[in-house]
Amino acid sequence: MSSIKISGLNKYYGALHVLRSLDLTIGAGEGVVLLGANGCGKSTLMKCLNGLERPQSGTISIDDKDVTSAKGKQLRSIRRDVGVVFQQFNLVENLSVFQNVLYGAMGQRPGGLLTVWNSLAPNTTREKAMHCLERVRMADKAGYRCRDLSGGQQQRVAIARMLMQNPKVILADEPVASLDPKAGREVMDLLWEVVTEHKMTVFCSLHQLDLAKNYADRIVGMKAGRIVLDTQQVNADNESLAELYQGDTRVDSASNGYGLPGVGTGMQEEPA
Amino acid sequence: MSVEHKPLSASTPARFTSPSWFAWFVILAFVFLFAQGFSSAEISWDRLVKGARNLTTFIGQAIPPDWSNMDVIANAMLETLYMAIVGVALGIILSVPFALLASSNTSPHPIVRAVTRFLIATMRTIPDLIWALIFVVAVGLGPLAGILAIILDTIGFAARFFSERIEEVRPGPANALTASGAGRVSVIMGAILPETLASMSATSLYSVEKAIRSAVTLGLVGAGGIGVELSTAMRLFQFDKALAIILVILVVVIGFEQLSSVIRKRVI
Numbered sequence: 001m002s003s004i005k006i007s008g009l010n011k012y013y014g015a016l017h018v019l020r021s022l023d024l025t026i027g028a029g030e031g032v033v034l035l036g037a038n039g040c041g042k043s044t045l046m047k048c049l050n051g052l053e054r055p056q057s058g059t060i061s062i063d064d065k066d067v068t069s070a071k072g073k074q075l076r077s078i079r080r081d082v083g084v085v086f087q088q089f090n091l092v093e094n095l096s097v098f099q100n101v102l103y104g105a106m107g108q109r110p111g112g113l114l115t116v117w118n119s120l121a122p123n124t125t126r127e128k129a130m131h132c133l134e135r136v137r138m139a140d141k142a143g144y145r146c147r148d149l150s151g152g153q154q155q156r157v158a159i160a161r162m163l164m165q166n167p168k169v170i171l172a173d174e175p176v177a178s179l180d181p182k183a184g185r186e187v188m189d190l191l192w193e194v195v196t197e198h199k200m201t202v203f204c205s206l207h208q209l210d211l212a213k214n215y216a217d218r219i220v221g222m223k224a225g226r227i228v229l230d231t232q233q234v235n236a237d238n239e240s241l242a243e244l245y246q247g248d249t250r251v252d253s254a255s256n257g258y259g260l261p262g263v264g265t266g267m268q269e270e271p272a
Numbered sequence: 273m274s275v276e277h278k279p280l281s282a283s284t285p286a287r288f289t290s291p292s293w294f295a296w297f298v299i300l301a302f303v304f305l306f307a308q309g310f311s312s313a314e315i316s317w318d319r320l321v322k323g324a325r326n327l328t329t330f331i332g333q334a335i336p337p338d339w340s341n342m343d344v345i346a347n348a349m350l351e352t353l354y355m356a357i358v359g360v361a362l363g364i365i366l367s368v369p370f371a372l373l374a375s376s377n378t379s380p381h382p383i384v385r386a387v388t389r390f391l392i393a394t395m396r397t398i399p400d401l402i403w404a405l406i407f408v409v410a411v412g413l414g415p416l417a418g419i420l421a422i423i424l425d426t427i428g429f430a431a432r433f434f435s436e437r438i439e440e441v442r443p444g445p446a447n448a449l450t451a452s453g454a455g456r457v458s459v460i461m462g463a464i465l466p467e468t469l470a471s472m473s474a475t476s477l478y479s480v481e482k483a484i485r486s487a488v489t490l491g492l493v494g495a496g497g498i499g500v501e502l503s504t505a506m507r508l509f510q511f512d513k514a515l516a517i518i519l520v521i522l523v524v525v526i527g528f529e530q531l532s533s534v535i536r537k538r539v540i
């Protein structure tokens with residue numbers, strides 16, 4: 001059974017051709033890392049996958065439901081089963097950790113905010129939120145305001161919020177790119193533990209090669225808007241992985257018709 | 273470290289630059305209007321002397337202030353405060369939906385946004401005294417006209433600032449909830465409004481100060497409150513009563529500004 005199926009996907013921002021005829025199928029329960037240098041189009045692909053951006057052509061389906069044509073109620077029902085972890089955590093910083101975790105269930109019920117607001121939420125919901133926080137080892141911080149937490153702690157809260165949503169598929173867009181290496185490792189460990197426990201499908205973009213090799217079952221490599229590599233992690237050879245960071249990696253580099261100074265054409269980008 | 277003195281290169285900006293022709297135009301127009309205005313005020317030595325004499329008479333008659341009908345003044349002042357508080361409370365509550373409809377990131381449709389922004393701008397542009405005049409015609413003399421005027425004045429002011437703050441909220445958290453399948457209204461109430469609360473309380477507090485000051489003057493056009501008493505006293509040349517009223521206004525307004533600055537320090 002395929003969990004995510006992308007075919008013939010093209011996405012433009014104005015004249016900028018960002019996603020260039022992508023085809024990709026991810027099976028249920030697979031842990032796939034999308035690897036590529038900065039500016040190669042990873043975030044754009046992630047946004048298309050849950051309908052935050054609309055591609056110009058091609059189709060995407062998640063659990064055999066078509067995302068590209070879905071609107072309104074349909075789109076919301078697809079999104080309910082897709083958990084997203086963001087690079088910038090995206091917690092509501094003025095509110096408590098606990099409230100943010102409760103928000104994970106906001107889309108699950110017709111009452112929306114009324115059923116997940118701390119003062120109004122049913123006891124079962126509150127208990128579940130506490131369980132999710134315990135799972136990410138943040139239960140002792142439940143009453144803290146999010147803005148008072150470190151980046152790594154915020155990302156763990158965001159994972160708890162994602163658990164609260166109880167999704168089947170996880171999309172993570174560079175979940176550790178704004179964390180220091182140690183906190184980044186912890187977050188990746190936690191994320192992978194959690195998705196394995198719940199047998200979720202995970203599609204996680206990264207720009208760090210070493211992390212990709214440690215966590216992925218399968219590595220998909222992207223370069224300048226195209227998928228140029230798709231291999232099981234065990235078979236991935238260093239040469240073709242390093243190739244992802246060489247030459248024209250960005251979709252907006254000069255040889256792709258965009259004369260941005262200082263990027264692309266022969267300039268080698270650090271695999272960071 | 274010594275600096276070598278080289279001749280200035282041609283690309284060094286000049287010390288003085290001449291204003292653009294547009295700036296010249298604005299300056300000339302301003303000077304012209306100023307001269308016109310000054311002469312139309314017909315300021316003459318005669319009038320200045322006479323004015324000074326009248327002012328002395330006013331002060332002479334106003335001192336000592338007449339506190340004999342303090343009860344009437346106190347009641348009128350209380351009415352003024354009620355007007356201000358009711359008006360500003362309703363105004364601030366209504367400002368929130370207005371601001372949400374007027375902000376690019378929360379408005380349901382660009383047309384709704386344009387219309388709401390236009391309404392808010394109208395409420396802000398027309399001064400509170402003119403609103404009061406209009407409502408005196410509509411609902412008659414008394415505090416209701418004043419309350420309505422304050423409501424509109426508050427919306428014109430507060431909704432604009434609320435909306436500016438709402439548009440500054442970073443989109444990430446709202447996107448995250450949208451991505452989890454949450455509905456639009458829940459996302460706005462749950463992720464956008466909470467981030468604006470601090471700034472909204474500051475704006476609201478300022479609105480209260482502004483409303484009290486305007487409630488005082490609204491009575492001058494008959495819209496209830498202490499202004500009614502003041503304008504009557506002035507018209508009947510009872511300057512000693514007028515001074516008593518002015519002093520009461522001064523004390524209340526200053527007292528309220530102090531209170532509000534204390535609250536501001538506590539809250540923010």
Ligand SMILES: Nc1ncnc2c1ncn2[C@@H]1O[C@H](COP(=O)(O)OP(=O)(O)O)[C@@H](O)[C@H]1O
Pocket residue numbers: 013016018036037038039040041042043044045250251252
């Ligand atoms: N909303 C947007 N509007 C216009 N261009 C965009 C937008 N988002 C991304 N881009 C451009 O698309 C390209 C790919 O960006 P992105 O998908 O963020 O790459 P990555 O996540 O791999 O670093 C970049 O050149 C970026 O400037």
Ligand SMILES: [Mg+2]
Pocket residue numbers: 042043044173174
């Ligand atoms: Mg990115």
